Amino acid sequence: MKLSTSREWLFSLALTAATLPSAEADMTTTISSSTNWGTWEGFGVSLAWWAAAFGSHSELADLFFSTKTTSYNGAQVPGLGFTIARYNAGACSSNTINGSAMVVSPKMIPSRQVDSYWLDWQSSSPSSSSWNWNVDAKQRNMLSMAKARGATTFELFSNSPTWWMCINHNPSGSNDGTSNNLQSWNYDQHAVYLATIAQYAAAHWGVTFQSVEAFNEPSSGWWNGLTGTQEGCHFDVSTQATVIGNLRSELNRRGLGSTLIASSDENTYDLAISTWKNLGSAATRQVARINVHGYQYGQGRRDTLYSLASGAGKRLWNSEYGESDATGRSLVDNLLLDFRWLHPTAWVYWQAIDGGGWGLIDGDNDKLTLGAVSQKYYVLAQFARHIRPGMQILDGGSNYTVAAYDSNAHKLVIVAANWGPDQYLNFDLSHFSKPGVSGALVPRWTTQVGSGAQYVSHSDTHMSGSKFWSYFPSGAVQTFEVANVSL
Numbered sequence: 098m099k100l101s102t103s104r105e106w107l108f109s110l111a112l113t114a115a116t117l118p119s120a121e122a123d124m125t126t127t128i129s130s131s132t133n134w135g136t137w138e139g140f141g142v143s144l145a146w147w148a149a150a151f152g153s154h155s156e157l158a159d160l161f162f163s164t165k166t167t168s169y170n171g172a173q174v175p176g177l178g179f180t181i182a183r184y185n186a187g188a189c190s191s192n193t194i195n196g197s198a199m200v201v202s203p204k205m206i207p208s209r210q211v212d213s214y215w216l217d218w219q220s221s222s223p224s225s226s227s228w229n230w231n232v233d234a235k236q237r238n239m240l241s242m243a244k245a246r247g248a249t250t251f252e253l254f255s256n257s258p259t260w261w262m263c264i265n266h267n268p269s270g271s272n273d274g275t276s277n278n279l280q281s282w283n284y285d286q287h288a289v290y291l292a293t294i295a296q297y298a299a300a301h302w303g304v305t306f307q308s309v310e311a312f313n314e315p316s317s318g319w320w321n322g323l324t325g326t327q328e329g330c331h332f333d334v335s336t337q338a339t340v341i342g343n344l345r346s347e348l349n350r351r352g353l354g355s356t357l358i359a360s361s362d363e364n365t366y367d368l369a370i371s372t373w374k375n376l377g378s379a380a381t382r383q384v385a386r387i388n389v390h391g392y393q394y395g396q397g398r399r400d401t402l403y404s405l406a407s408g409a410g411k412r413l414w415n416s417e418y419g420e421s422d423a424t425g426r427s428l429v430d431n432l433l434l435d436f437r438w439l440h441p442t443a444w445v446y447w448q449a450i451d452g453g454g455w456g457l458i459d460g461d462n463d464k465l466t467l468g469a470v471s472q473k474y475y476v477l478a479q480f481a482r483h484i485r486p487g488m489q490i491l492d493g494g495s496n497y498t499v500a501a502y503d504s505n506a507h508k509l510v511i512v513a514a515n516w517g518p519d520q521y522l523n524f525d526l527s528h529f530s531k532p533g534v535s536g537a538l539v540p541r542w543t544t545q546v547g548s549g550a551q552y553v554s555h556s557d558t559h560m561s562g563s564k565f566w567s568y569f570p571s572g573a574v575q576t577f578e579v580a581n582v583s584l
């Protein structure tokens with residue numbers, strides 16, 4: 098049904114006609130008040146390459162880690178308010194050790210070489226000359242700017258063990274891509290490396306890592322030292338289990354018994370399922386959170402992974418998501434699927450600055466050029482600025498709706514997308530013991546996938562009894578905040 102009705106009409110309908118049927122709304126979604134899909138921990142981003150390139154840019158820290166409006170590229174841009182930052186422990190150094198130097202893949206992209214703090218195997222003491230704590234200053238600077246702007250949750254993650262721990266001394270992977278590349282006598286050294294950084298960060302950077310992740314897509318077969326463009330390392334599942342045990346011991350030994358272990362950052366939901374099933378009871382006991390990447394997009398058994406995680410009492414994050422669709426359409430599709438089926442308690446974008454549609458802001462980490470804010474950025478703002486840490490994730494009642502409840506503020510947040518024709522969407526809050534106040538304003542924000550509205554706010558929507566509705570052009574993503582709601 099296509100309606101050309103004006104917003105004024107909608108406004109008066111909302112105020113005066115609570116008794117009229119809401120048939121003007123083409124689709125109705127009923128928000129559940131009784132689900133609990135977890136307490137939200139936050140939206141975030143991995144630092145690594147973009148922050149190692151642009152880590153001195155405070156305006157980028159404002160955009161990604163604050164909610165204030167920042168001037169950027171001639172526009173006034175609302176901050177995304179990320180509260181999670183994943184810091185990448187690098188694997189590269191230029192020193193030689195007894196005549197051996199790091200082996201570099203011929204296709205390596207320089208901005209993807211992240212500095213290692215540990216330079217050689219002579220000493221594991223962080224105060225010895227085997228460690229250089231001055232490297233990687235820019236990524237560290239972005240980490241502390243994130244914290245200063247309100248980020249609360251930090252993870253330390255590794256893409257590859259430091260080069261000299263690797264069989265071929267190449268931190269892009271083994272020579273066939275599918276073999277383990279960590280030398281067996283360094284299974285503990287990789288754990289020592291990460292635990293030492295976590296301890297040093299707490300003492301010297303003012304950053305307490307909530308969690309440490311020793312792997313990145315470890316079961317995948319593309320970590321090839323001859324063709325790789327970034328750091329990476331294959332670990333079979335039994336080696337992962339050994340390293341997890343070592344990491345637990347090394348963290349405990351350094352007084353970091355409350356630092357969580359996250360694992361295994363597999364590339365897909367289905368790989369995460371098989372890794373979890375095969376990790377063994379000792380390692381799964383030591384993993385506090387399953388981290389999974391969202392690169393299976395519309396495929397894979399998100400629901401099965403959630404069942405496994407919740408059944409085992411583990412937290413679950415989508416710890417890495419990215420694609421080249423700058424319109425924001427794919428991002429919304431996958432966020433909706435994740436909220437509905439995976440039920441993560443955090444969601445972390447991969448590279449905030451990147452080219453080819455991958456960045457939230459277009460840029461080149463090698464040429465150090467920055468470009469436009471993508472439409473995907475504004476689409477993500479619809480979620481990240483409103484679904485905040487501490488909120489309870491509810492069942493939005495349909496595949497196009499996400500709902501989150503703030504029990505302190507008695508506020509219900511609803512984010513919905515319309516991929517159908519232009520139409521009204523109707524939101525039914527009748528399941529709540531207090532469904533807001535009839536006639537009350539429901540502030541809304543709108544972004545048009547592709548191009549058009551960019552996080553535009555409107556004050557034209559009101560509760561009508563326990564419902565409200567809003568006109569959604571095709572491709573619109575909208576956020577609503579309903580006050581005075583009780584479950």
Ligand SMILES: *[C@@H]1O[C@H](CO)[C@@H](O)[C@H](O)[C@H]1NC(C)=O
Pocket residue numbers: 195218
């Ligand atoms: C490195 O070379 C020195 C001098 O030859 C030797 O004493 C030392 O044992 C070597 N270290 C390793 C770990 O190979």
Ligand SMILES: *[C@@H]1O[C@H](CO)[C@@H](O)[C@H](O)[C@H]1NC(C)=O
Pocket residue numbers: 430433496497514516
């Ligand atoms: C919801 O499901 C319907 C029917 O399968 C589909 O046509 C629609 O595109 C889906 N909407 C979203 C936002 O995924």
